Every structure is written in structure tokens, then in C-alpha cells.
Amino acid sequence: MDSASGPMELGRLGRNVVIKRASAALTALICLFCASTSFADQPRPWQMDLQAAASPIMHQIRWFEHYSLWFVVPVTLLVLALLIVVGVKFRASVHPVASRTSHNTTIEILWTIGPVLVLFFLAIPSFNLLNAQLQLPDADITVKATATQWQWNYEYEGGATPVAFDSYMLKDQDRAGAGKADLARYPRLLAVDNEMVLPVGKTVRMLVTAAPTDVIHAFAMPAFGVKIDAVPGRLNETWFKADTEGMYYGQCSELCGKDHSFMPIAIRIVSEEKYTAWLAQAANDLPGANKALMAATDRPADNLAVAANVSN
Numbered sequence: 001m002d003s004a005s006g007p008m009e010l011g012r013l014g015r016n017v018v019i020k021r022a023s024a025a026l027t028a029l030i031c032l033f034c035a036s037t038s039f040a041d042q043p044r045p046w047q048m049d050l051q052a053a054a055s056p057i058m059h060q061i062r063w064f065e066h067y068s069l070w071f072v073v074p075v076t077l078l079v080l081a082l083l084i085v086v087g088v089k090f091r092a093s094v095h096p097v098a099s100r101t102s103h104n105t106t107i108e109i110l111w112t113i114g115p116v117l118v119l120f121f122l123a124i125p126s127f128n129l130l131n132a133q134l135q136l137p138d139a140d141i142t143v144k145a146t147a148t149q150w151q152w153n154y155e156y157e158g159g160a161t162p163v164a165f166d167s168y169m170l171k172d173q174d175r176a177g178a179g180k181a182d183l184a185r186y187p188r189l190l191a192v193d194n195e196m197v198l199p200v201g202k203t204v205r206m207l208v209t210a211a212p213t214d215v216i217h218a219f220a221m222p223a224f225g226v227k228i229d230a231v232p233g234r235l236n237e238t239w240f241k242a243d244t245e246g247m248y249y250g251q252c253s254e255l256c257g258k259d260h261s262f263m264p265i266a267i268r269i270v271s272e273e274k275y276t277a278w279l280a281q282a283a284n285d286l287p288g289a290n291k292a293l294m295a296a297t298d299r300p301a302d303n304l305a306v307a308a309n310v311s312n
């Protein structure tokens with residue numbers, strides 16, 4: 001008895017350590033996800049899922065994705081199961097003489113009606129989503145994005161003083177000078193020198209084009225569910241309404257030449273007051289306006305985990 005209780009005790013201790021380590025790892029993982037929400041969304045290493053939704057359209061896209069999986073997964077499993085059953089049950093060694101059945105009315109009816117129903121249930125919400133994406137609501141702000149090999153130009157329409165600027169990918173040697181050394185907030189290959197700044201909760205109309213003698217690019221912002229071609233000589237239109245403040249990253253999404261992967265899109269979503277102040281200052285002094293906005297919105301990197309619990 002005594003000799004048996006030793007190993008059992010050890011086993012229990014071992015199990016406790018494993019459970020403790022697992023719960024610590026889980027907590028760390030949860031903290032990691034919480035910390036990441038404090039600077040909105042961007043692609044991450046080994047990301048398997050879509051970026052977190054930050055606009056009504058993207059919420060709808062996420063919903064539709066989950067909804068369609070309820071059809072995709074069962075159909076895939078059914079086909080896999082049928083393949084296995086048929087492969088095993090009707091293999092040559094068991095069934096030396098092949099069946100000559102050529103018709104079965106019940107099966108014909110079932111496999112016609114089944115797919116029709118599946119397509120019907122997929123098509124209705126899909127068309128609704130497409131409509132919501134393509135029907136522009138009344139816009140509060142209009143910004144024109146013009147793509148050139150290889151940067152973006154943003155032009156704020158309708159203001160008293162025009163605000164327009166180029167947005168280039170941030171080079172590593174310029175990070176310190178720009179005050180953007182924090183790689184978590186300003187990731188490599190995604191951070192830019194001048195972000196597009198927009199207010200939270202406002203409907204933004206994006207006019208998207210490419211410079212007249214340029215090539216086709218595409219304006220994409222995954223967290224807002226936006227992706228639209230930038231075609232020379234043609235003005236495309238899309239919209240979004242960001243529902244959370246923070247920094248969002250996208251990339252040119254149409255292969256456009258050698259620096260295609262070096263023309264990111266960065267949008268900083270801030271409160272309406274901060275946006276108004278930034279816009280007024282940006283008309284005359286863009287670097288000053290950006291610096292003031294960074295000072296007002298960016299928190300020190302070591303506070304990210306703490307800041308995660310405070311909405312920005």
C-alpha cells in the first residue's frame with residue numbers, strides 16, 4: 001500500500017504542475033489577445049482567422065462566414081464519408097462483378113433538391129451583404145485615395161482648406177525620427193509616414209483611383225471589410241464606418257510591380273474632436289498635426305498590456 005501511494009502522489013503533483021502551467025499559458029495567451037486589441041487590428045504571424053471586425057460591413061462578413069461554414073462543413077464531411085464507404089464497401093476484392101445500376105429516381109430528386117436548397121440559403125444572405133456593401137449611405141466625410149507605383153495619396157474633399165498628402169511605407173532608418181520605434185504599434189512593412197486620420201462612428205466615402213499613367217492597384221482594409229480596385233482613369237467608390245478607435249493596417253491588394261508589397265495602407269481612427277483638431281492643423285502643418293495626434297493617442301509600449309483594459 002505504502003509503496004503504491006508514493007508514485008500516485010508524485011503523479012498527482014505532476015498533474016497539478018501541468019494544470020498550473022497550462023492555465024498560465026492560457027492566461028498569457030488571453031493577455032496577448034487583449035493587448036492586441038488596444039491597437040486595433042493588423043495581420044499577425046501565424047494568423048489563421050480573419051482580422052477582428054471594426055465596421056458594420058465586416059461584422060456582417062464575419063457573420064456570413066460563420067453561417068456558410070454550417071453548410072460547408074457538413075457537405076464536406078458527407079462527401080468524405082460517402083467516398084470512404086463506397087471505397088471500402090464496393091472495393092474490387094469484395095465486389096468482383098460491378099453493379100450495372102444506371103438510374104434511381106429517388107436519388108436523382110434528392111441530389112437535385114439538396115444542392116438547390118443549400119444554394120438558396122447561401123444566396124439570400126450573400127446578396128444582402130453585397131447590397132449593403134455597394135449601396136453607399138449618406139457620407140459624413142469623403143476621402144480620395146490615389147495609388148501610384150508605389151505609394152498612396154490621400155485627399156480630404158469638401159473642406160475649406162484642402163488637406164492632401166502622400167503616404168509612404170515607413171523605412172527602418174526613419175522610425176526613431178518619426179517617433180515610431182514601437183514595432184507592435186508601427187509594424188514593419190505596414191507602418192507609414194503619414195496615416196490617413198478619420199473619426200470613429202462616421203460614414204466615410206472612399207473614392208479610389210490610380211494615377212493616370214500608372215497601373216492597377218487595390219485599396220484594402222480587412223478590419224473594415226473594404227477591398228476595391230484603384231484603376232487609372234476610373235473613380236471607384238466604397239464606404240466604411242469604423243466602430244472602434246485605433247490603428248488599422250491594410251495593403252495594396254493588386255499586384256502592381258516590384259514594390260507592390262511595400263505600399264501599405266494605415267488608417268488611424270480617433271475621436272471626432274481629435275479628428276477636427278488634426279484636420280484644422282494638417283491644412284497648414286501636417287507633420288505638426290501628426291505629432292500632436294500621436295502624443296494624444298499613442299501610449300508607451302510597456303503600458304500596452306495594462307492599457308488593454310481601458311478603451312481608447
Ligand SMILES: [Cu+2]
Pocket residue numbers: 147150216217218252253254255256260263
Ligand atoms: Cu499597388
